[in-house]
Amino acid sequence: DFLAALDEVKPLFGASEEELEKRMLGGIIHFSGFINDILEEGRLYINQVRKPGSTPILSIALHGPPGSGKTALAAKMAIDSGFPFIKLVSSEDMVGFSEMQKVQQLDKTFRDAYKSPLSVIVIDSVEMLVDWVPIGPRFSNTVLVALKVLLGKQPPKGRRLLIFATTTERSVLTQLDLFNRFDAEIAVPNVNTQKELAHVLNHSGAFSERDQQRAISEIQEITGSAEVGVGVKKILTAIETAKQDQDVPGRFARVMSSAIAANRSSFA
Amino acid sequence: DFLAALDEVKPLFGASEEELEKRMLGGIIHFSGFINDILEEGRLYINQVRKPGSTPILSIALHGPPGSGKTALAAKMAIDSGFPFIKLVSSEDMVGFSEMQKVQQLDKTFRDAYKSPLSVIVIDSVEMLVDWVPIGPRFSNTVLVALKVLLGKQPPKGRRLLIFATTTERSVLTQLDLFNRFDAEIAVPNVNTQKELAHVLNHSGAFSERDQQRAISEIQEITGSAEVGVGVKKILTAIETAKQDQDVPGRFARVMSSAIAANRSSFA
Amino acid sequence: DFLAALDEVKPLFGASEEELEKRMLGGIIHFSGFINDILEEGRLYINQVRKPGSTPILSIALHGPPGSGKTALAAKMAIDSGFPFIKLVSSEDMVGFSEMQKVQQLDKTFRDAYKSPLSVIVIDSVEMLVDWVPIGPRFSNTVLVALKVLLGKQPPKGRRLLIFATTTERSVLTQLDLFNRFDAEIAVPNVNTQKELAHVLNHSGAFSERDQQRAISEIQEITGSAEVGVGVKKILTAIETAKQDQDVPGRFARVMSSAIAANRSSFA
Amino acid sequence: DFLAALDEVKPLFGASEEELEKRMLGGIIHFSGFINDILEEGRLYINQVRKPGSTPILSIALHGPPGSGKTALAAKMAIDSGFPFIKLVSSEDMVGFSEMQKVQQLDKTFRDAYKSPLSVIVIDSVEMLVDWVPIGPRFSNTVLVALKVLLGKQPPKGRRLLIFATTTERSVLTQLDLFNRFDAEIAVPNVNTQKELAHVLNHSGAFSERDQQRAISEIQEITGSAEVGVGVKKILTAIETAKQDQDVPGRFARVMSSAIAANRSSFA
Amino acid sequence: DFLAALDEVKPLFGASEEELEKRMLGGIIHFSGFINDILEEGRLYINQVRKPGSTPILSIALHGPPGSGKTALAAKMAIDSGFPFIKLVSSEDMVGFSEMQKVQQLDKTFRDAYKSPLSVIVIDSVEMLVDWVPIGPRFSNTVLVALKVLLGKQPPKGRRLLIFATTTERSVLTQLDLFNRFDAEIAVPNVNTQKELAHVLNHSGAFSERDQQRAISEIQEITGSAEVGVGVKKILTAIETAKQDQDVPGRFARVMSSAIAANRSSFA
Amino acid sequence: DFLAALDEVKPLFGASEEELEKRMLGGIIHFSGFINDILEEGRLYINQVRKPGSTPILSIALHGPPGSGKTALAAKMAIDSGFPFIKLVSSEDMVGFSEMQKVQQLDKTFRDAYKSPLSVIVIDSVEMLVDWVPIGPRFSNTVLVALKVLLGKQPPKGRRLLIFATTTERSVLTQLDLFNRFDAEIAVPNVNTQKELAHVLNHSGAFSERDQQRAISEIQEITGSAEVGVGVKKILTAIETAKQDQDVPGRFARVMSSAIAANRSSFA
Ligand SMILES: Nc1ncnc2c1ncn2[C@@H]1O[C@H](COP(=O)(O)OP(=O)(O)OP(=O)(O)O)[C@@H](O)[C@H]1O
Ligand SMILES: Nc1ncnc2c1ncn2[C@@H]1O[C@H](COP(=O)(O)OP(=O)(O)OP(=O)(O)O)[C@@H](O)[C@H]1O
Ligand SMILES: Nc1ncnc2c1ncn2[C@@H]1O[C@H](COP(=O)(O)OP(=O)(O)OP(=O)(O)O)[C@@H](O)[C@H]1O
Ligand SMILES: Nc1ncnc2c1ncn2[C@@H]1O[C@H](COP(=O)(O)OP(=O)(O)OP(=O)(O)O)[C@@H](O)[C@H]1O
Ligand SMILES: Nc1ncnc2c1ncn2[C@@H]1O[C@H](COP(=O)(O)OP(=O)(O)OP(=O)(O)O)[C@@H](O)[C@H]1O
Ligand SMILES: Nc1ncnc2c1ncn2[C@@H]1O[C@H](COP(=O)(O)OP(=O)(O)OP(=O)(O)O)[C@@H](O)[C@H]1O
Ligand SMILES: [Mg+2]
Ligand SMILES: [Mg+2]
Ligand SMILES: [Mg+2]
Ligand SMILES: [Mg+2]
Ligand SMILES: [Mg+2]
Ligand SMILES: [Mg+2]
Incomplete structure (x- = not known):
């Protein structure tokens, strides 16, 4: 049976x-x-x-x-x-x-x-x-x-x-x-470090090695920290949005930075 | 399909x-x-x-x-x-x-x-x-x-x-x-500056250049500030109300001033 | 159409x-x-x-x-x-x-x-x-x-x-x-001053000039103030009640005074 | 019609x-x-x-x-x-x-x-x-x-x-x-004074003049005050209850005193 | 009728x-x-x-x-x-x-x-x-x-x-x-004193004179007080429970003591 | 009947x-x-x-x-x-x-x-x-x-x-x-002492004498205390989970320790 x-x-x-x-x-x-x-x-x-x-x-x-x-x-x-x-x-x-x-x-x-x-x-x-x-x-x-x-x-x-x-x-x-x-x-953890973020960006195939580095360093500049702390789903969506822009790494950095800021403030 | x-x-x-x-x-x-x-x-x-x-x-x-x-x-x-x-x-x-x-x-x-x-x-x-x-x-x-x-x-x-x-x-x-x-x-922002307000008034075609300036300076006088901070919808309605009055710029200034005051108090 | x-x-x-x-x-x-x-x-x-x-x-x-x-x-x-x-x-x-x-x-x-x-x-x-x-x-x-x-x-x-x-x-x-x-x-304002009250009393035709003055000065005496601050509707009803009494101005003064007192206490 | x-x-x-x-x-x-x-x-x-x-x-x-x-x-x-x-x-x-x-x-x-x-x-x-x-x-x-x-x-x-x-x-x-x-x-007031209470007792016809005085003075003794402050309805019921007892004025005094005490405590 | x-x-x-x-x-x-x-x-x-x-x-x-x-x-x-x-x-x-x-x-x-x-x-x-x-x-x-x-x-x-x-x-x-x-x-009062408790125990016929005294003195020992303060219903149930035990007065004392303790704590 | x-x-x-x-x-x-x-x-x-x-x-x-x-x-x-x-x-x-x-x-x-x-x-x-x-x-x-x-x-x-x-x-x-x-x-009590825990482990037949001791001492090490304080049901489930792992006593110790920690924090 x-x-x-x-x-x-x-x-x-x-x-x-x-x-x-x-x-x-x-x-x-x-x-x-x-x-x-x-x-x-x-x-x-x-x-x-x-x-x-x-x-x-x-x-x-x-x-x-x-x-x-x-x-x-x-x-x-x-x-x-x-x-x-x-x-x-x-x-x-x-x-x-x-x-x-x-x-x-x-x-x-x-x-x-x-x-x-x-x-x-x-x-x-x-x-x-x-x-x-x-x-x-x-x-x-x-x-x-x-x-x-x-x-x-x-x-x-x-x-x-x-x-x-x-x-x-x-x-x-x-x-x-x-x-x-x-x-x-x-x-289940967020994507927390720059190394982890780089791993996701690599996997997407949307960034050249250089653009990737530029994006990551711009994020650090804007947020004032090397910590990331964003869910992988948000990152994948951010990559897509950025791909519509002429300046892909620039927009990616801006979208990510505001996501990071939002997460931080929701814990303040 | x-x-x-x-x-x-x-x-x-x-x-x-x-x-x-x-x-x-x-x-x-x-x-x-x-x-x-x-x-x-x-x-x-x-x-x-x-x-x-x-x-x-x-x-x-x-x-x-x-x-x-x-x-x-x-x-x-x-x-x-x-x-x-x-x-x-x-x-x-x-x-x-x-x-x-x-x-x-x-x-x-x-x-x-x-x-x-x-x-x-x-x-x-x-x-x-x-x-x-x-x-x-x-x-x-x-x-x-x-x-x-x-x-x-x-x-x-x-x-x-x-x-x-x-x-x-x-x-x-x-x-x-x-x-x-x-x-x-x-x-989405309010109409915030006098320049922005002037733009809206111009667009409405309801004010002569002089009346426009009189209205704006009267608003500043009443509210004691050059800041506007009112939604474009309220402004368009205020223009209409003012057009019913004999003293168009005068009434516009009064209606706008009380809208500005109301907004300010709702944040105090 | x-x-x-x-x-x-x-x-x-x-x-x-x-x-x-x-x-x-x-x-x-x-x-x-x-x-x-x-x-x-x-x-x-x-x-x-x-x-x-x-x-x-x-x-x-x-x-x-x-x-x-x-x-x-x-x-x-x-x-x-x-x-x-x-x-x-x-x-x-x-x-x-x-x-x-x-x-x-x-x-x-x-x-x-x-x-x-x-x-x-x-x-x-x-x-x-x-x-x-x-x-x-x-x-x-x-x-x-x-x-x-x-x-x-x-x-x-x-x-x-x-x-x-x-x-x-x-x-x-x-x-x-x-x-x-x-x-x-x-x-929309209350009847606030003695002059405004007198206007309403005149209009009612229920008081002689003297009774009117007596009523108003009695109210001031009882309430200790020249301010009135009562709605026109309450005043019209008070006039009616007073008209049932032998002492019309006296009762009017009492009814009005308690209305004035009630209004004041509701703001204290 | x-x-x-x-x-x-x-x-x-x-x-x-x-x-x-x-x-x-x-x-x-x-x-x-x-x-x-x-x-x-x-x-x-x-x-x-x-x-x-x-x-x-x-x-x-x-x-x-x-x-x-x-x-x-x-x-x-x-x-x-x-x-x-x-x-x-x-x-x-x-x-x-x-x-x-x-x-x-x-x-x-x-x-x-x-x-x-x-x-x-x-x-x-x-x-x-x-x-x-x-x-x-x-x-x-x-x-x-x-x-x-x-x-x-x-x-x-x-x-x-x-x-x-x-x-x-x-x-x-x-x-x-x-x-x-x-x-x-x-x-609408309570029965507040001993004189008012006496009036009610008289009216009931249930007490001799002497019993009435005894009851009232006993109440004063128990409650420690000459104030009464009880509703006329409670008093009429208390008279009835007392009439079942051998000692009419005594029971009346006790029932009334506890009513007086209850009223006072509900305002403390 | x-x-x-x-x-x-x-x-x-x-x-x-x-x-x-x-x-x-x-x-x-x-x-x-x-x-x-x-x-x-x-x-x-x-x-x-x-x-x-x-x-x-x-x-x-x-x-x-x-x-x-x-x-x-x-x-x-x-x-x-x-x-x-x-x-x-x-x-x-x-x-x-x-x-x-x-x-x-x-x-x-x-x-x-x-x-x-x-x-x-x-x-x-x-x-x-x-x-x-x-x-x-x-x-x-x-x-x-x-x-x-x-x-x-x-x-x-x-x-x-x-x-x-x-x-x-x-x-x-x-x-x-x-x-x-x-x-x-x-x-309606609790059974409050040892004498009252003894009365209830006597009435139940479940205790010899000696067991009764032993039970009562054990309760006093456990609770540290001569006060009882338990409802007659609880006492009658406690007697029944105790009768199932080999040591009737001992168990009675324990059940009663915990009832007394529970009552006290609910007022603390 | x-x-x-x-x-x-x-x-x-x-x-x-x-x-x-x-x-x-x-x-x-x-x-x-x-x-x-x-x-x-x-x-x-x-x-x-x-x-x-x-x-x-x-x-x-x-x-x-x-x-x-x-x-x-x-x-x-x-x-x-x-x-x-x-x-x-x-x-x-x-x-x-x-x-x-x-x-x-x-x-x-x-x-x-x-x-x-x-x-x-x-x-x-x-x-x-x-x-x-x-x-x-x-x-x-x-x-x-x-x-x-x-x-x-x-x-x-x-x-x-x-x-x-x-x-x-x-x-x-x-x-x-x-x-x-x-x-x-x-x-109804928890399993509170190491001796009681050992009794349960013995009964399960899932641990050698040595593994049992290793598990218990590891728990003490991780939690920093000899107290257990976990329900027998959780322990039986933990044994089952541990049995899936290569390192049975190690996993048991980890699962138990986190259960102990969770219990403690829920009382803090
Ligand atoms: N390591 C990973 N773990 C999980 N999801 C991943 C991973 N890598 C890529 N993804 C993709 O990321 C997305 C994760 O979205 P998912 O809806 O699972 O997140 P979530 O935590 O459930 O979100 P929410 O909080 O909105 O419920 C999926 O599209 C998934 O395919
Ligand atoms: N730059 C502009 N942006 C939006 N609306 C404008 C603009 N310029 C003129 N308008 C007109 O102003 C009005 C805006 O009203 P709308 O209902 O969109 O405001 P809203 O913010 O949705 O208001 P509410 O807070 O009441 O929902 C519309 O009539 C629109 O046509
Ligand atoms: N100047 C006036 N303005 C308004 N009402 C007046 C005036 N003079 C006399 N009245 C009369 O006074 C009465 C006012 O009553 P009304 O019900 O309008 O007051 P209201 O402010 O709506 O009262 P409420 O607060 O109970 O709603 C009406 O009977 C109206 O005819
Ligand atoms: N002077 C009086 N005023 C009112 N009632 C009186 C008076 N003298 C005797 N009574 C009697 O006392 C009783 C008063 O009871 P009544 O139900 O009217 O009181 P109440 O204030 O409405 O009580 P409740 O607060 O319970 O509604 C009635 O039986 C009434 O006939
Ligand atoms: N002097 C007494 N007064 C009342 N009940 C007594 C007395 N002596 C023995 N009993 C018995 O004790 C029990 C009292 O229980 P009862 O249900 O009346 O208590 P209760 O106060 O209503 O309880 P609850 O608070 O649960 O409603 C009854 O079985 C009753 O026959
Ligand atoms: N001494 C014991 N007492 C009770 N249960 C035991 C004992 N020894 C082993 N067990 C087993 O442990 C489990 C206890 O689970 P049980 O559901 O009774 O706990 P519970 O306290 O009711 O849990 P919950 O708080 O979730 O309701 C059962 O599987 C039972 O057979
Ligand atoms: Mg999800
Ligand atoms: Mg809208
Ligand atoms: Mg109205
Ligand atoms: Mg009533
Ligand atoms: Mg009951
Ligand atoms: Mg259960």
Whole structure:
């Protein structure tokens, strides 16, 4: 009946893998050794879940600054697991849903996963899923409680489930008493050093060696520091914008500098 | 199938362009060099989106004081793009809508846009769309979350989307954790100097050279300063009111002075 | 088609003029030069709207202390405009309405107005319309947002609209971020001096010259000041109450003094 | 058509007069000169409303400590008016009503009153009608706004309306911005002095001259003061309780003393 | 028609007396002279209500620490009244009721009572009935207002009604502005002294004279004080638990000591 | 009819025992003498309830840190009771339920239990059942009140009921005024000492004697203390994770250390 179950979930499977692949269109650039460590850590959890006799449910929180690549990395690990059921849960597919409808959608995804012997669920942007707004703060308690419960619920006998959840707001999850429901956490870093930035620029192929150096030194001049601290997603977009300008490295430096400044002020 | 898609969205297209043109009935007066810079910046983003292979969604926040011309400039840039789908989303068309109906309207607009290879959506007055009131503060979290999600959602393959959103409340967007969802921002300035004001008066053709000078020097006398700091929209209305009076420059000076005073006190 | 439109709105027209006339049953007493200035100002705005080619929507906020005559003055100016569509929007006609029903009523009134080439809408007691209570504070955000939107919305081509809105709570409108949506404001004063009070008493014909002087000097004695600071509406009611008493000037002085005291304490 | 209107409201009339009489089962004891002043004041307002040509709506707030006799006095004045329509509005008849149903009931009462040439409405215990609770504070804004509107609404031509509203919470009405909607106020006092208390005891016929003196001096002994400060309703109940005891004056003194103590502590 | 009324309410009567008897399964132990005083006080109020011509409604608040015996004493007094209609209102019969359903249940009980010439209603645990939670605080304003109104409402002619309401939260009732709606209050005490405790232990028959003394002196040793301060209900349960242990007095002492400690800390 | 009742509840019985057994898949490791004390205490309460004539309802709160084994111990005691009706109430079976549906489910479980002569209900994770979130704080007052009422409600004659409720949040229960509704409490401890930790590691059979010592001393080195303070559940999961790594004791030490650090910081 393993095959029967597999059949049953097949159509879902295909659909979702495509969805997940769309999240990593920019590829996975190994701009730092940490990227490898993260993927390695992911494989460890996948093996733990795969092993018969171990705890049948394991949940991992990926947290990191905006655009640091959390979703792409979770997607990568989910696809690499090769598990017969993989599924992305995202607010993008729930625009206009009531709180109750969101909960039902969540619940359905878990019940679908329980039908497969091995499953991965990626819950993208938890703080968005619970409608978190820092003012108030406000959030959907209904969705939050459902999440808490599902993260702790034992699958039926013989079913094993791995959950990756992404969030920019580790502290929010802590406040919501949600963070400690996860079995483990993975921190996703920004592109932090000039060397890491150079790695990304090289990979893009949009800059000559000289332009690259000019851009990096201009950024240092404008921001007054060698620290970068920007998510890889913002950098990839900045490269694209710059490519429209006549002065590619100049515009890149300006866009990056204002991103760096914005990040800094949001911590002041 | 490009043409097929074009056909499909045609009827929407016509309707919305007219709507957008109604937002710039006062024209675009180049009272300062910044106006050109803004339009130039807009063209850059339009090219970025147009280019195959680049990020398929780009969102720009236009912010500035009340009446500074945000909506007119966004309308101008949208129309100039020449994209086959352009659409204005405005609270004006949603009076009496429930929060859910607003979300459905937003969602529908985006889904319509996804049918065209190239689209521009102008989201006018974001803080109004989310029912923002400074007391409390209160706002519609339902609409806010939908906006956040839609700004980050990848269009289907082969579709590209540019979003201009206007707001008087940059700081509000920051508080709502909405500002950092935008890829870039454009600041729209007030008419700030006497020279800029003179440019607008000249353009209106309502003042003789002498009356113009009298008006400007009277304003300085009343307000005790050469700074202006009023939105171009207020100025155009003030000109109209003044034209009803026997003493055109006198009334213009009084109306402008009280507008200047009001703006100043709202920052004290 | 001007006449066609006129026909269409006729039945509404008659009904509303009567409603507006009921608001000025006490007449308009010219107890101060300001009353004339206000009516003059009103005529100016009416002309501005009437003029083809000018901004097709203009909104004026009348604010002043309770009972100072805001509603009566707005009614007077609306009737004097001679516009084919004039209409009063008042909470009095919305007792027991839900927030949504109020918004629909508002919206309908504006849509009716858009059918006439020239229209005046009087929105009476804005703070009541939005269910404002100082405790909390609480108010209907739904109605407030609808008002904001409608005040800024362009009528269809060839239609022009003037709005007078009354309020005792200028500061409340400011807090609600509503005040700056108006194009202009008119301040309505209390009866402030003994001379102004005498003017009102004379006009009522209820006092002999001597009784009048006795009443005024008694008021000064009781309140310890020559300042009056009471709305014309309260004074007209006080005259009526006094007329029931044997000692007309004596009772008038007592009623007025307690009104003056109440006003003062509400500012302490 | 005066008689026609009279006919129409007749059935309501009888019912309500009975209801009002039930509120003054303990009679009106003239324990102080103020009681007469209050009734006199009431007659003045009744005459003012009765007089053709005067303001067609007048509202009076009766406020005073719990059990001081507000409802009984309002009932008395309403009945004595002899107006063809008199009606009591009380939360007692609205147990289990939703806010909207309360508003509809209120509105209906006013619309019924508008059918009679002369009407009195007694609105009993305003703070209860608006579900006021000091914690929070909480209250029904829906009912409050309806009340405000109805107190200011002009009856149809030729109809005149007098409103008596009772409340223990003058300060609450002020906070709710409701107090200043009334045209006048009447303060209802407690039984404050030993002489006033003796008057009430005499009237009850339950005490011999000696027992009366003993009771009063015992109260002074226990409370340590000659001040009384208790509502006439509480005193009438205390007399009844005491009559069950063997030691009538002794128990009366104890019950009264604890009432006095409770009142004092609630002001500390 | 006295008998007719009696017939009508008969079926309710039987059912409710049984319900009330279930509340005093532990009997009424006279561990202190106050118990008799309370029952005596109850009889006084019963007589007052029974007497024709007196106030037809009387409400008494029984308050005291948790488990002190409030419900049992109210049940006892209600049964002893011998009134033809006696009824218990308790949240236990309203699990899963909406606020409105609770109000309707309350209202129905009062309307049933109005059919009998003499009635007693026991409202058990008022703070539970209004869903009181100290955090916030939160409570059902709907139920609270209904209670306030019903406590003050006059029964129809010839009907008399006595209400006993129990609460652990006298101060909560005060905050809710509910306490002063009661005509009188009765304080129910804890078992406070060692002598009182001994009385209860004796009555249980579970302890030899020696074990009793050992238990009491051990409690004093553990808690470091001779004060007890525990409700009789807790003591009766503690006796039962202790009887399961081999060392009956030892376990009793431990259970009691922790109860005493818990009570003390909740006042620190 | 004992057997009849037994028959009636049979189908429920089987299902629930299985559910309860799933909660103790990791067995009950006697890592400390307290584990035995807890089970002994449980037996005492079971006997108390079983004894005819004693209080027919007894409720016990099991509280302790996350993952300390509360649910497993409650399940163990429930199963060991041998009572004919045993049932688990858990939020896991209520995902997507409205507050009212939760209350109905709770109520139904209690009514089912009342049909059996002897019943145990395990209410798992009370703070989750009432949707507790520390921010605000927010929780479902509806469910909370139902719980309070059901914990205090007498079963029908001849029925006896024991309730075990688990919670990580003793202080929350106190704040919610829920804690004192329980008749007794049982504290469930963490694995606190190195000796206790060694006991658990031994039991797992995953470590050689040497690896065990290396792991423990590494933990002490990293955390700088010999204290452990982690729930047995987290330790069992950490063992599993470590088993995937090449360096089993090394990874175990790292995972444990970060758990210890997290626990400590959540108390700082
Ligand atoms: N090392 C990397 N890790 C993750 N993503 C990478 C990496 N290198 C390149 N990328 C690309 O960068 C983008 C990362 O975007 P992604 O949406 O995953 O970030 P995010 O952290 O989830 O953002 P957000 O905070 O908005 O949710 C993707 O397009 C991805 O393909
Ligand atoms: N340089 C300019 N930029 C923008 N608008 C201009 C300019 N010159 C003239 N205008 C005219 O001024 C008006 C600007 O009004 P617009 O509604 O765009 O301002 P806004 O900033 O969106 O106001 P609000 O803060 O109320 O939303 C339009 O009528 C426009 O045609
Ligand atoms: N100069 C005046 N201006 C306005 N009203 C006047 C004047 N002279 C007499 N009146 C009369 O005084 C009354 C003013 O009442 P009105 O309801 O307009 O005051 P208001 O300021 O709107 O009161 P509120 O604050 O209660 O809304 C009307 O009856 C009006 O006819
Ligand atoms: N001088 C008096 N004024 C008013 N009531 C009196 C007087 N003398 C006796 N009574 C009796 O005292 C009682 C007053 O009760 P009433 O309900 O009117 O008080 P209240 O102030 O409305 O109380 P509450 O604050 O509870 O609403 C009535 O039974 C009334 O007949
Ligand atoms: N003197 C007494 N007074 C009251 N109850 C007594 C007395 N002696 C014995 N009892 C028994 O003690 C128990 C008292 O419990 P009861 O439920 O009445 O307390 P309570 O104060 O209402 O508790 P709670 O605060 O939980 O509502 C009953 O079983 C009752 O029969
Ligand atoms: N002595 C023990 N006590 C309890 N559980 C134990 C013990 N020894 C091993 N276990 C196992 O440890 C796990 C304890 O998990 P359980 O869910 O009961 O903890 P919990 O305290 O209820 O957690 P949570 O705080 O998440 O509700 C179970 O798998 C159980 O079989
Ligand atoms: Mg992401
Ligand atoms: Mg705009
Ligand atoms: Mg007015
Ligand atoms: Mg009253
Ligand atoms: Mg009780
Ligand atoms: Mg548990």
